[in-house]
C-alpha cells in the first residue's frame with residue numbers, strides 16, 4: 001500500500017491550484033486526472049477582470065481576489081520556471097451613448113473608479129467601431145491556462161504525484177479513503193461539471209454552462225494592446241492570432257461547436273471590429289457553474305474523509321487562487337475561517 005495525505009481527483013484549475021497549495025504546506029499527495037472531453041480549463045481563455053461589464057460594478061470580492069490571484073500566479077511562474085500570466089488592460093467598447101453615460105455615472109459615484117483608468121473619445125482606434133467611445137480597465141489580463149496546467153502536470157510528475165487515469169469509484173472505499181493500492185487521509189474531488197456523475201457529491205447544485213470560443217487571425221494587427229470587450233471578448237495571443245469568446249448555453253454538455261454558437265461570436269465580433277479577419281479554429285467546453293453563482297468547497301456531511309472544490313463558474317481564474325489557499329488552510333487546520341470555504345455550504349445542499 002502507498003500512503004499519502006491527499007488524493008486530488010481532477011487536474012483542471014481547481015485541482016491544480018489546490019495541489020500546489022497542499023504540497024507547499026508539506027503534504028504528500030497524488031493527483032489523478034485523465035484528459036476528459038469538454039473540461040472547462042482546457043478551453044478557457046483565462047481572462048480575469050475585476051469589473052462586471054453588464055452593470056459596471058466590481059465583481060464579487062474583487063478587491064480581495066484580484067491582488068491575491070496576480071501574486072499567486074506570479075509565485076507559481078517562479079516555482080515552475082515559466083510564464084503564463086499576462087497583465088493586459090481590458091477595453092470596454094460602448095454599444096451606444098446611453099451605456100457610455102451610465103459608465104461615467106458609475107465612475108463618478110462608486111468605487112469602480114479604482115479599476116477604470118481612462119475613458120477614450122469616440123473613433124480613437126482605427127481597427128474598431130468605437131463611435132460611442134471606450135473605457136479602459138486595469139489591472140486585468142489573462143492566464144494561459146493550458147500552459148499553467150501542463151507545466152504543473154510536469155511538476156507533479158517530477159515528484160511522483162501524478163496518475164493519468166479516470167478515477168474509478170468502484171475501486172474506492174469512501175470510509176477509509178482507499179483507492180486501489182493508495183490509502184489517503186482525504187480525497188478532494190475537483191472534477192468540474194463531471195461532479196454530477198460523482199456518487200458522493202451528485203447532490204451539489206451544479207448547473208453546467210457550455211461555452212464556445214473561436215480562434216481568429218487579424219492580418220493587419222500583430223498584437224493589440226488590449227483585450228476587447230463588448231458582449232464578446234477578443235483576447236490577443238500574439239503572431240496575429242486572437243481568441244474570441246464566449247457563448248453561454250445550459251442545454252448541451254459536449255465539446256461540439258454549434259452553428260448558432262459560432263454565429264453569435266461572429267455577429268458580436270462584426271459589431272466592433274473594422275479590420276478583416278480569418279477564422280482559424282473553434283473549441284468548446286463546459287463550465288462548472290452553480291445556481292447561486294458561488295463556488296462549492298467543503299467536506300462531505302457524512303464521509304469526512306471526502307471533500308470537494310468545485311463551482312468556479314465563469315471566473316475561475318480570478319477567484320480560484322484565494323479560494324484554494326483558504327480551503328487548504330481550512331483542511332490542514334480543521335477550521336472554518338473563510339468566505340464560503342467551509343462545510344456549511346456543502347452541508348446545505350445535502351439531503
Ligand SMILES: Cc1cc2nc3c(=O)[nH]c(=O)nc-3n(C[C@H](O)[C@H](O)[C@H](O)COP(=O)(O)OP(=O)(O)OC[C@H]3O[C@@H](n4cnc5c(N)ncnc54)[C@H](O)[C@@H]3O)c2cc1C
Nearest residue numbers: 010012013014036040041044046047167192211315316317
Ligand atoms: C469556453 C470557456 C471559456 C472560459 N473562459 C474563462 C475565462 O476567460 N476566465 C475564467 O476565469 N474562466 C473561464 N472559463 C471558466 C473556467 O474554465 C472554469 O472556471 C475553470 O476552468 C473550472 O476548473 P475546474 O478545475 O473546476 O474544472 P475543469 O477545468 O472542468 O477540470 C476538471 C478536471 O477533472 C478531470 N476529471 C473529471 N472527472 C474525472 C475522473 N473521474 N477521473 C479523472 N479525472 C477526472 C477532467 O479531465 C478535468 O481535467 C471558461 C470556460 C469555458 C468553457
